[in-house]
Amino acid sequence: MADKLSAQHNPKQNHLLAVLPEDVLMRLAPQLELVPMRLGDVIYEYAEQLQHVYFPTTAIVSLHYVMENGASAEIAGVGNEGIVGISLFMGGNTTPSLATVYTGGFGYRLKARHLMEEFNRTGPLMRLLLRYTQALMTQMSQTAVCNRHHSVEQQLCRWLLLTLDKLPSNELTMTQELIASMLGVRREGITEAAGNLQRAALISYRRGHITVLDRSGLESRTCECYDVVKKEFYRLLSDTGTAKQFPN
Amino acid sequence: MADKLSAQHNPKQNHLLAVLPEDVLMRLAPQLELVPMRLGDVIYEYAEQLQHVYFPTTAIVSLHYVMENGASAEIAGVGNEGIVGISLFMGGNTTPSLATVYTGGFGYRLKARHLMEEFNRTGPLMRLLLRYTQALMTQMSQTAVCNRHHSVEQQLCRWLLLTLDKLPSNELTMTQELIASMLGVRREGITEAAGNLQRAALISYRRGHITVLDRSGLESRTCECYDVVKKEFYRLLSDTGTAKQFPN
DNA sequence: TTGCATCTGTGCGCTAGCGCACAGATGCAA
DNA sequence: TTGCATCTGTGCGCTAGCGCACAGATGCAA
Structure with a gap:
């Protein structure tokens, strides 16, 4: 083992x-x-x-x-x-x-x-951990902004993309209930938004599993928040002064 | 001079x-x-x-x-x-x-x-600046939480209290329009919420000036977010390891 | 193979907050 | 002292999202 x-x-x-x-x-x-x-x-x-x-x-x-x-x-x-x-x-x-x-x-x-x-x-x-912490602060800030101004569907797209970026595959294992509690919205709101995304052929899902079919489609449907966070992580962690590149 | x-x-x-x-x-x-x-x-x-x-x-x-x-x-x-x-x-x-x-x-x-x-x-x-940064992160986090779950009136109370804590007097010089743009809500929403607080004798205001009359009244009307932020600032900055006390 | 816990879908009434419009109040600048 | 830019108050129609209820689908455990 x-x-x-x-x-x-x-x-x-x-x-x-x-x-x-x-x-x-x-x-x-x-x-x-x-x-x-x-x-x-x-x-x-x-x-x-x-x-x-x-x-x-x-x-x-x-x-x-x-x-x-x-x-x-x-x-x-x-x-x-x-x-x-x-x-x-x-x-x-x-x-x-x-x-x-x-x-x-x-x-x-x-x-x-x-x-x-x-x-x-x-x-x-x-130095690396402080830069990472600053990137994390940007994520927190953008969560605040997104919670204020954007629709549940936009937030779901942002959240799926951010989660996908941390995974090796394009499949997420999680229920709509769990996503709803993460985003702090109703489960029914996620059911509806996910239904829209599925009808638009951007994702497909079955009980407890979501597969992203069209990443760039999700990107065009989400708000600017995703991009802000992603760019900031890239900026802060790709040039760390450690003479090594951040894997993309 | x-x-x-x-x-x-x-x-x-x-x-x-x-x-x-x-x-x-x-x-x-x-x-x-x-x-x-x-x-x-x-x-x-x-x-x-x-x-x-x-x-x-x-x-x-x-x-x-x-x-x-x-x-x-x-x-x-x-x-x-x-x-x-x-x-x-x-x-x-x-x-x-x-x-x-x-x-x-x-x-x-x-x-x-x-x-x-x-x-x-x-x-x-x-060490002090890193602790301060952590306290600031708590404020950002709580902004995200508050934006998600609390009413405009609760948010206004939180915001007034946090602002008041940084001021020597109990008077804030600012228009409702400015507060609205800070909170990211409609100006009319602030007019309405401020009207409620004024009728409850917690604040009084005139064109561009807000006076807080009853601080603890505001505290009882706001959400838990204010307290979380305030306690965390106190915890992180009152025991700094610098052998001096944080002024209260 | 079936039973059942759990997940997803749908409908309905409600409300907080939005966007817009405009009236009236205020207080500074000239 | 007045004029006017700006601030505050109010009303109205609209909608996104909430809370609740319940039906049907799914898939794991026994």
């Missing part, structure tokens, strides 16, 4: 780890622990001291806030382009939001202490 | 500068330049290299995004508790959003080079 895993899995499947200079990655590698991240797993919640950070490879994590009345809203998503647990190095150690796995898969986790040792060298890892 | 200014103005009116250890502030102080920040001044815009960062003392700045169709939405606000220009030290040097002064006043500006010199010492200033 371990052999099989190491054949299939590699820390460089995570883009942040992939762009680190070799010497930094060599120092971290012995501490990186491949772990399954299962649908519904809570990676952290409010007022909880972070013990680890996670570099997802095939899993996707949602950062979201759950209100007193139980309603929720996603703030940002983290997949193979990022890291879960930024409040560790930002200094707050926790946030009012939750991090929950919404697409099961794998990731590499690293003990808080080991991350901070490398971060405190104030070298490439620190 | 300069004498009068220095009598009235002090870098420690900005809370971030106030909690810095004396030796750090002493190094920065000669480089801090008191500048007026006038209503409508654009502190930075997209794709512009930051030349300075700003520590507002009496001014308030809005970080907002303007859409292709001209509509806008505020992402977060920065007053005497913060700094404008975090993308400088985060490494991105710009953001897709704009920073515009919406309450005129003063602030201290610091050349990018001088800020980075101190930041790169990786001491108390760096």
Whole structure:
């Protein structure tokens, strides 16, 4: 099993780890622990001291806030382009939001202490993580803008595209109910919007599975928010000053 | 004039500068330049290299995004508790959003080079700014949540309270039109909500001026978002590890 | 192979907020 | 002191999205 895993899995499947200079990655590698991240797993919640950070490879994590009345809203998503647990190095150690796995898969986790040792060298890892954090802030900002001004259908398109960008295939495994709770809208609203997209032959879906058929069709149907976020991630993480390119 | 200014103005009116250890502030102080920040001044815009960062003392700045169709939405606000220009030290040097002064006043500006010199010492200033950035992220997140789930009246209350927290008095100088464009809603919506608050004797207003009469009344009328943001700022900036207390 | 939990589809009444239009109030500039 | 730009108030029709209810489809577990 371990052999099989190491054949299939590699820390460089995570883009942040992939762009680190070799010497930094060599120092971290012995501490990186491949772990399954299962649908519904809570990676952290409010007022909880972070013990680890996670570099997802095939899993996707949602950062979201759950209100007193139980309603929720996603703030940002983290997949193979990022890291879960930024409040560790930002200094707050926790946030009012939750991090929950919404697409099961794998990731590499690293003990808080080991991350901070490398971060405190104030070298490439620190610079990379701060740039990543800024990109994440852009995603949060654009979520706020999009929630304010755009239709459920536009938001669904944006969300599908952002999720797709973190996946190797064009199929998402998730129910409409789950998408609705991520976006903070009614399930029926997603049923209707997804129906429109299916009739337009942009996606096809069956119980719990969505396949994107026409990516550029979705792009033309979404709002500008998707593009803003994508460009900002590219800008911030493709020229990291680490003399390595961000995988596209 | 300069004498009068220095009598009235002090870098420690900005809370971030106030909690810095004396030796750090002493190094920065000669480089801090008191500048007026006038209503409508654009502190930075997209794709512009930051030349300075700003520590507002009496001014308030809005970080907002303007859409292709001209509509806008505020992402977060920065007053005497913060700094404008975090993308400088985060490494991105710009953001897709704009920073515009919406309450005129003063602030201290610091050349990018001088800020980075101190930041790169990786001491108390760096730790403080990263914690502040995390608090700002919470504000952005909560803006997203609030935009999704809460009524215009609740949002207005939240916004008034957050703005009030950055001001010395209980009077805000701004038109309903300006508030509407900050929140990204119709001006008529603000007229209606403000009318309700006035009839409830929580505020009184006249053309361009809003006076808050009953702060706790506003607090009981707003959503949980205000409290989340306020507590998080307090938590992150009151225990900075700089052995000084954050002014309340 | 069937049963059943769960997912998706549809309909309906309701309302918050939008866009537009225009009247009246206000207060600064000349 | 007046004129006028600008701010605030109000009304109206419209619609996106909500909450609720329930029917039918699906696909996994036993």
